[in-house]
Amino acid sequence: MSGQQPDRGSSSQVFQPLGGDDPTTIAGYRLAAKLGAGGMGKVYLSYTPGGRPVAIKVIRPEFGEDPEFRRRFAQEVQSAQRVQGLFTAPVIDADTDGAQPWLATAYVPGPSLADAVVAHGALPVEAVLLLIAGMAEALHVIHGAGIVHRDLKPSNVLLAADGPRVIDFGIAYAADATSLTGSGVTIGTPSFMAPEQAAGKRVTPATDIFALGQVAAYAATGSPAFGEGTSHGVLYRIVHEEPDLSGVPERLMELVSRCLAKDPDARPSVTEVIGLCQSANAETVLRRPEDWLPGAVAADITVRAAAPAPVQTPPPPSSAPAAAYSPTTPVGYSPTAPVAPATPPPGFGPSAPHQPPVQPPHAYAYAPTQLPTHQPQTYPGHPAPAKPPAKRGPLVALAAALIFGIAGGATVYGLLKDDGKQTQGGGASQGKETNNGGEAAADPKPESKPAPKPAVYKGINLTAGYHLTLGDDDLRPQQGEDGGYELSYDTGGYLDEETWEGSLAVLDAGKEGSLAACRAETRYVVSAYVNKLSKGRQLCVTTGTGHMALVTVQGITVEGSPSDDYLTLDVTVWRNAASSD
Incomplete structure (x- = not known):
């Protein structure tokens, strides 16, 4: 199910009226209709003050209660805000820390690929080539922001009049971090996973290329390449058997078969995928006509373009939170569709001094040399207290229960991941720790403790997808990049500390690291991107289990x-x- 467009047919089916259990406002956004619901919550239609329709996704209570999900979700939203591609739905507003975490993206007036194929059958070859070329360009900017989508599937691809839109990138990473996916909560479908994903191994941008090949086969044949059935059966075939490509047109065979290579290193790059699309089209440049989709699918776009304006009477100011609309998208982002949105009546949408400007649609030409270059942001930091924060009590955790909807968000990573996500050096990755008397531990006062004896480990080779547990006497890399680890090298290209109430800081270049320096450092970051580090750069790690470490980079492959x-x-x-005395 798509995060924005779960239904087919008439406008009344697409834009569902709000029910008794639906909110009427989210942080000052007046809700006009419900767009759908899925494994991670509900999605609503609203508007910016200038009349631009947006899709607001609100989290389910189960996920909102999980502090690790909240941390991951905030991190992924921060990364997603850097993704500004022609074929992605930009993140324009969000609140990851408030009483109701939510995410607002530009509304895309088009059906998901899954809905279009179910309703109207497989797409013609020319449309598939344009679809995959656009999706590859979307992956280029997503990967350039340091994100691996992890859940690229037909329901996460929307078909707009001017090309596809890839949505929900990075959200699967946040869902995978919560213990819910390992305790019976099923998110999405395994039919579009890569072999390394299904086997619980390292996830890389090549994982998305495998999913891209699966999407191409589905769009061209109307069926998943590895069939349907039970989750375990499909996952087994993905890992051990070859795909069924008997219905794939000959012009698409090289593209699909290369993307579906079991070995990630054998799959083509994003640039090579676009080149394969060009070759299959027998053209040096792919050009997207206005009628790139079959007429029946284009008619579905027309239905979804008629977004309804809110009809409720605006509530008095006291009944909705006073929140200013603060778009996060840089000036000049591209619109998701050339259709003019309906203008809401006065009082709908949060009050704000401005809105993102709308640019006219462009004619798109694909060539590998035309792909833009994107660099991840350096150390996306966040405000932090001068010392590690106090442990949170159960009432505070209970107050974090909220609603959020990322319909069709993540796949069933919980099928093959460990249920318990605890550090191996002592202490759970989430929740409140206690002392021997069962009472909450007091705030750490490192300045009052004598300096403990340091343990020094030289020349540790930490591979991407592995982590270190600082409480281990034999400090050795262990497989796993998320789940409450004390220092992990994520395959997205960054180091992070994941234990509850842990922290990570990057010392200034040339500053001499020490225990005192790490105790005094408060400029914490969410992640430290490896491409911004150099030999000799030092990082301070404080774990939720009470350990501190100075990490010195001695080499990068x-x-x-x-x-x-x-x-x-x-x-x-x-x-x-x-730790406290």
Whole structure:
């Protein structure tokens, strides 16, 4: 189910009236209709003050209660705000810390690929080539922001009049971080996973290329390449068997078969995918006509373009939160469709001094040399207290229960992931810790403790997809990049500390690291991107289990290395240095 367009048919089916359990406002946005519901919550239609329709996704209570999900979700929203491509739905507003976490993206007036194929059958070859070329360009900017989609499937691809839109990128990562996916909560479908994903191994941008090949086969034949049935059966075939490509047109065979290589290193790059689309089209440049989709699918776009304006009487100011509309998209982002949105009556949408301007649609031409270059943001930081925050009590955790909807969001990663997400160095990755008396531990006062004896580890090679648990006497890399780990090298290209109430800080270049320096450093970051680090750069890690460490980068593998990406680190650990007396 798509996050924005779950239904087919008439306007009344697409834009469902609000029910008794639906909110009427979200942070000052007046809701006009319900667009759908899925494994992670509900999606609503609203408007910016200038009349631009937006899709607002509100989290389910189960996910909102999970502090690790909240942390991951905030991190992924921050990354997603850097994705500004022609074939993605831009994130224009969000609140990840408030009483009701939510995410607002530009509304795309078009059916999902899944809905279009179910309603009208497989797409013609020319439409599939334009679809995959547009999706590849979307992946280029998504990967350039340091994000692996992880859940690229037909319901996460919307078909607009001027091309496809890839949505919900990075959201699967946040869902996978919560214990819910390992305890019976099923998100999405495994039919479009890659073999390494199904086997619980390292996830890379090549994982999205495999999913792209599956989407191409589905669009061209109307059926998944590895069939349907039980989750375990489909996952087994993805890992151990070859796809059924008997119905794939000959012109698409090379594109699909190369993307579906079991070995990630054998799959084509994004640029090569676009080149394969050009070759299959027998053209040097792919050009997208206005009628790139079959007429029946285009008619569905017309239905969804008639977005209804809110009809409720605006509530008095006291009945809705006073929240200013603060768009996060840079000036000049591209509109999602050339159709003029309905203008809401006065009082709908949060009050604001401005809205993002709308640009006219462009004619798109695809060529590998035309792909823009995107760099991840350096150390996306966030405000933090001068010392590690106090432990949160159960009432605070209970107050974090909310609603959020990312319909059709993540796949069933919980099928093959560990249920318990705890550190191996002592202490759970989430929740409140207690002392021997069962009472909540007091705020750490590291300044009052004598400096503990340091443990020094030289030349640790930390491979992407692995982590370190600082409480281990034998400090060795262990497989896994999320789940409450104390220092992990994420395959997205960054280091992070994931234990509840842990922190990570990057020291200024040339600053001499020490226990005192790490205790004094408060400029915490969410993640430290490896491409912004250099030999000799030092990081301070404080874990939720009370350990502190100084990490010195001694080496970084260069692009094209025959071995996996890894960092060579010197690590000095002061155990229990952040604990109270």
